[in-house]
Amino acid sequence: MRGGGSVLGSTPFEEGPERGDLRDMVGALLARELPADRALALDREGLFAADAWTALGEAGLLGLLANDALIDLGRALAGLTAKP
Numbered sequence: 001m002r003g004g005g006s007v008l009g010s011t012p013f014e015e016g017p018e019r020g021d022l023r024d025m026v027g028a029l030l031a032r033e034l035p036a037d038r039a040l041a042l043d044r045e046g047l048f049a050a051d052a053w054t055a056l057g058e059a060g061l062l063g064l065l066a067n068d069a070l071i072d073l074g075r076a077l078a079g080l081t082a083k084p
Contacts, residue, residue, distance in 0.1 A: 029059055 015023075034052035042049055056062055 018078060025059070026061065029061075 020039070030052070034049050034056045053062075
């Protein structure tokens with residue numbers, strides 16, 4: 001960022017209230033489940049925060065960017081691999 005400032009916490013574009021609410025919710029969830037010091041420690045050790053990933057999934061955040069075709073494909077694949 002010009003001037004040596006941080007881009008963290010900035011909003012470089014206009015956003016609607018839904019996007020702001022989502023950003024706030026994700027920020028609070030990550031602050032609770034995966035604070036920066038823990039994330040850095042896990043990264044240094046090459047570990048994965050499965051509990052934080054689970055929390056993101058439980059909050060319904062893991063499929064936000066998947067379009068309907070991908071979601072339908074996922075359901076089809078799940079059906080093919082499901083145990084009878």
